[in-house]
Amino acid sequence: MTTELLQIHPSELRFVFELKKQSSCLIQLGNKIDQYIAFKVKTTSPKKYCVRPNIGVIKPNEKCDFTVTMQAQRTAPPDMNCKDKFLIISTVVPFGITEDDITSDMFAKDTGKYIEEKKLKVVLISPPSSPVLLPVNGDVKQDQSNQINGLKDRVLSGIENIPPPLRVSAEVNGLEPALDTREDKTDVDFVLSHAENVGDMNPAKDDVQLNLAKGCEELESRLCMMDSKLREVRAPEFRLSIMNAEVTMMKLNEEKRANIKEKDLLKNELEVLKRKRNAKVQAGFPLLFVCMVAMVGVAVGYYLHP
Structure with a gap:
């Protein structure tokens, strides 16, 4: 059989690699013939990736998608070069067959059937750098911190009838301010409240959230493995x-x-x-x-x- 069974797009798996974060990639399979095609996805690192679904049936001249999720990694490979491979096995099956009827014997080469195998390599991409992105664990945005710093400069320089630093401290201690402007009070309270929030951040909360995120990722990876095993046994x-x-x-x-x-x-x-x-x-x-x-x-x- 010289005709290709499947059309695969894209031809490689691209993952945006970030430490301690999951990344997903979508692959689309297209049936190029007028018969039913069954496919199965294999990888050289089954504990590192989760494929949903890893088996399926594609009707004539139709398309099917599957998602590959790379689990969170603690270390980056040298030079961002990943040696993992994926293998997509496909074969022609009888008309009207369903996903539950697929067995591993259908993809055996000793049966004499035509088995098509296509290999996909894994490519790791560095995340795009942006100064507006939020840091980990919900810290203050950069533009918001710039706004706070600008308001502090306004307070210290006395622009827009804002009292000098000594009078601000006196106002906080309960003394009468030199100027009773509502706009100035709002700006000062805004600066003080944000400064107190930034100073009261507890690093212990960040560790707890990081541990919770790791636990959720481990549970999700286990669920993916159990799902794939159930599909094979079912x-x-x-x-x-x-x-x-x-x-x-x-x-x-x-x-x-x-x-x-x-x-x-x-x-x-x-x-x-x-x-x-x-x-x-x-x-x-x-x-x-x-x-x-x-x-x-x-x-x-x-x-x-x-």
């Missing part, structure tokens, strides 16, 4: 249950046929009995009629010839 069990159901249906059909035959035999026997009884009744009537005719004839003869 297909044989489902086929076995279908076979058991078919055997049960065959037995029930045989019992139904046997009951119908018995019912027909009983009907035939009943009809034979009815016919015999009717025959006996019909056979008795002519004899009685002959006797009656004979008696009438004797009586008539007696009266005619005394």
Whole structure:
């Protein structure tokens, strides 16, 4: 078979690599022929990646997507060069087959079927650097910190009728300020409140949040592995249950046929009995009629010839 079965886009897996963060990549498979195609995805590092779904069926001239998630990594590979590989195996399957009917025997090369294999390499991309991005664990944005610094400069320089630093401290201690402007009070309170919030940050909370994030990532990776294992185990069990159901249906059909035959035999026997009884009744009537005719004839003869 010279025609390619699947069209894969993109031709490589690109992940935005960041330490202690997950990254996902979407791959699209397109069926290029007019038959059903079953596919299966394998990787050289199954504990490092989670594939959903790792098996599937693509109808003629249709497309199917699967997502590959790279688990959070604690260390970066040297020179951002990843040697992991992915293998997409595909083959032609009978019309109307479903994902639950797929087994590993369908992709065996010793069966004589045409098996197509395509390899995809993994490419790691550095995250784009942006000064407006939020730091980890919800710290203050850079533009917000710049706003705070600008307000502090305004307070210290006395612009827009803001009192000097000594008068600000006096206002905080309960003394009467030199100028009673609402706008100035709002700016000073804004600066002081943000300065207190920045100073009261507790690094222990960051550690707790980091531990919680790690726990969630580990749970998600375990769920992915369990999901993939269940998909592989579910297909044989489902086929076995279908076979058991078919055997049960065959037995029930045989019992139904046997009951119908018995019912027909009983009907035939009943009809034979009815016919015999009717025959006996019909056979008795002519004899009685002959006797009656004979008696009438004797009586008539007696009266005619005394």
